[in-house]
Amino acid sequence: MFENKENSNTSIENLGEFGLIDHLTKNFKIKQKSTVKGIGDDAAVISCDAKKELIVSTDLLLEGVHFDLSYMPLKHLGYKAVVVNLSDIYAMNAQPTQITVSIAVSNRFPIEALEELYAGIEAAAKTYNVDVVGGDTTSSTTGLLISITALGAVNKGEAVYRSGANENDLLVVTGDLGAAYMGLQILEREKEVFKVNPNSQPDLEPYSYLVERQLKPEARKDILKLLEELEVKPTAMIDISDGLSSEILHICKSSNVGCNLFEDKIPLDPQVISTCEEFNLDSTTIALSGGEDYELLFTIKTEDYPKIKANPHLTVIGHMTHEKEGMHLISRAGTKIPLVARGWNALKSNG
């Protein structure tokens, strides 16, 4: 289906570890002036600016746990692995600057496959203006593994934490939710069809948005610019990787507040609604627990509402309450349902 078709197969052993890193990263350009020394020494060297604070985030992606190479092309995987990390940096109200990329691969991957993976990494680094400054390449006894650490910078004191939300703050989400999870359902279904009939040609056109959200997500770097232009500084912020409910609970727990989330306000793409109907799934459950949306979830002071209300990228989905009131979903029927964290993994193992 989306599998990477390679004509030539060069063994990794032909290059050796040092040759391999050099080979894979030789075209990478240094873009950030803070990068003093990138790949090629024991460590990278980065200049410091006393007016800034440094942000560090790290993520680990494993084949068979976080991705399935039967429908995830390696170039997309490389791109997504970077995006997932940068999303955490934006969620701190910071600009990403550098990343390190470590990979472990079994020898079933020819060099051409790693070149595809690194082409995706390079594409993301270019889109988001970050430098690849280091990494480690090792052999694996089983599948493919990618570990990325992202660095970023923010003006001193301007980092936005999960812990800054106050009672009465409005809860705002960017974009729409649930599409990446439904894209995964589509891809899993097509994989099963492919197993039965390898000649079948799937028509993914009706699901194009969902599949794109799963295979090539983007981090919301545009939102930081937008908020700056609107002169709104979030009181708390987090990115949505594990599903809306899980992230709301993180903000509530860190900020010692409660929350009312309104079901009818949750932004859903029409493809999510129609595909949920097709799969006989509840779209609210998918938005709450689907995960991998990489949208930003943040709280703002009520007086900032006029600044954001007309914006098509931003949706007010609820408000923060006193801690004692707890965390609830207010259903379309007006029922108060306690919010529980059921992330992507939990949903998957039950679904």
Add this chain to the structure above:
Amino acid sequence: MFENKENSNTSIENLGEFGLIDHLTKNFKIKQKSTVKGIGDDAAVISCDAKKELIVSTDLLLEGVHFDLSYMPLKHLGYKAVVVNLSDIYAMNAQPTQITVSIAVSNRFPIEALEELYAGIEAAAKTYNVDVVGGDTTSSTTGLLISITALGAVNKGEAVYRSGANENDLLVVTGDLGAAYMGLQILEREKEVFKVNPNSQPDLEPYSYLVERQLKPEARKDILKLLEELEVKPTAMIDISDGLSSEILHICKSSNVGCNLFEDKIPLDPQVISTCEEFNLDSTTIALSGGEDYELLFTIKTEDYPKIKANPHLTVIGHMTHEKEGMHLISRAGTKIPLVARGWNALKSNG
């Protein structure tokens, strides 16, 4: 043999991912004043000092590739995983400040096993005065995997690269070489004995130094202090992770110089010499290619020789030559033998 004997077995699923990270890191203390925010948000926040440069290094360790849990206790593994990374920071002439730790584990590991691993990580963080500021915990379909990124700081312009060596500079190594590799041979041998007779009690006393160097290596933080006291600044520096010859070639290649290395100057512990005899191995080959020594290899200007010559921690093992002269080992018999990179992995697969 050294296996970790656990009485209680608590499943990881009982805690969940977020509970697990909280549980494993709850006793970790913040020691560095530059750590503004550690674990518990989308990313860590670190203050910047314009007089400093930031150093970043990352390493990936996989079960079955880099370690064998049948003789590596989990606490030692945690300690070693940190040390290996910090060694890269010291090799830049920098002080380590923070680390992030990501792990992937299969569910064959109970929480008590991860507590052991994190106890080792915490012990190393304490010894080397670094903060654990982030990480990721995920499930693995196979064994255990540890990915660590280390951050460090050095006064602006004081970082020492691989590329600064000049013709006539002296080549200096700290400590002694080959012991960690011979420790591995001892442990592998005892593992085979154990397979045949599980009741055998190995006498490791004659090999205590070798086994310690393999299971609990230390990074040479003392050397940076020593060099500062001696008022010697290396022209180039690298740490010895893959074997002396491989690291010398890195310096030569980066600095565009050649090298004469004198076999009779290579520092060897008596246990290395006697155990090499016992295993019928050439001790020079082991020192050149054994790896995992985590000693520092550096070059100094000839005029600095009087400052270091009496020091028991430092041994001059050769000198840099013009690039055209190439890289050679001068044997005890006075023969010039070309130096080739044969790292730990290569040696292992041939040995």
